[in-house]
Amino acid sequence: MIDNSDFVRSLYEAFGRGDVQTILDNVDPAIEWVSNGNHETIPWGGKRDGEAGVASFFQALGDNLDFEMFEQHQFCDAGNVVTVLGRSRAQFKTGGRGIFDSDWAHIFTIEGGQLTRFQEFYDTAAIEQARSV
Numbered sequence: 001m002i003d004n005s006d007f008v009r010s011l012y013e014a015f016g017r018g019d020v021q022t023i024l025d026n027v028d029p030a031i032e033w034v035s036n037g038n039h040e041t042i043p044w045g046g047k048r049d050g051e052a053g054v055a056s057f058f059q060a061l062g063d064n065l066d067f068e069m070f071e072q073h074q075f076c077d078a079g080n081v082v083t084v085l086g087r088s089r090a091q092f093k094t095g096g097r098g099i100f101d102s103d104w105a106h107i108f109t110i111e112g113g114q115l116t117r118f119q120e121f122y123d124t125a126a127i128e129q130a131r132s133v
Contacts, residue, residue, distance in 0.1 A: 004110045005077040008084060011115075012072055020058045027054050027115045034119040041128050054118075065090040068099070082108045088122070091130075098130030 002010070007026075014022035027033075033054050037045025044060035069089040076083040089101040102123040109117035 003077065004080065004082050004108075005075045007110060007113070008075065008082045008108050009072075012084075016070070020055070023058070024051055024055055026113075027051055028111070031115055032117045033057055034117075036119075036121050037124045037127060041131065042124060045124075064093055066093060069101075080110050082110065084108070098132070100126045100130035102126050 011023050011026060014020070029050060031050060031054060033048045035042070035045045035047075035057065039046035043064050044057050048054060048057055067088060067090045069087065071088070072084050072086040074085040076085075084106045085103070086106070087101070087103050089099060091099045100123070104120060104122040107117075107119045108115055
């Protein structure tokens, strides 16, 4: 059986391949997906629920960003919670052409082999500034 850190790593690998469907296939129908940005200024920000909410998060990322770098640096496994620390650099496609570079933390809760909660934290000021360029 795959451990939770390896499970989360497999989801990052799917994202890296552009395979959002694999991520969606591994979320609980009642998942809570939270990005610390305000959705009015950061299109993928805010709280979303369920598989459709997760799909809309990834749609907003794809519609708005071109990633130059998306790195996972550290995986901290605490049973059913896995925290991942990393860094991203991306450029807005529309609504500003600025580039942001931000450290981030992603917190995944896994129950019964599925994601039941995701929360991310990143530098919202850097993203909002890049969007306003």
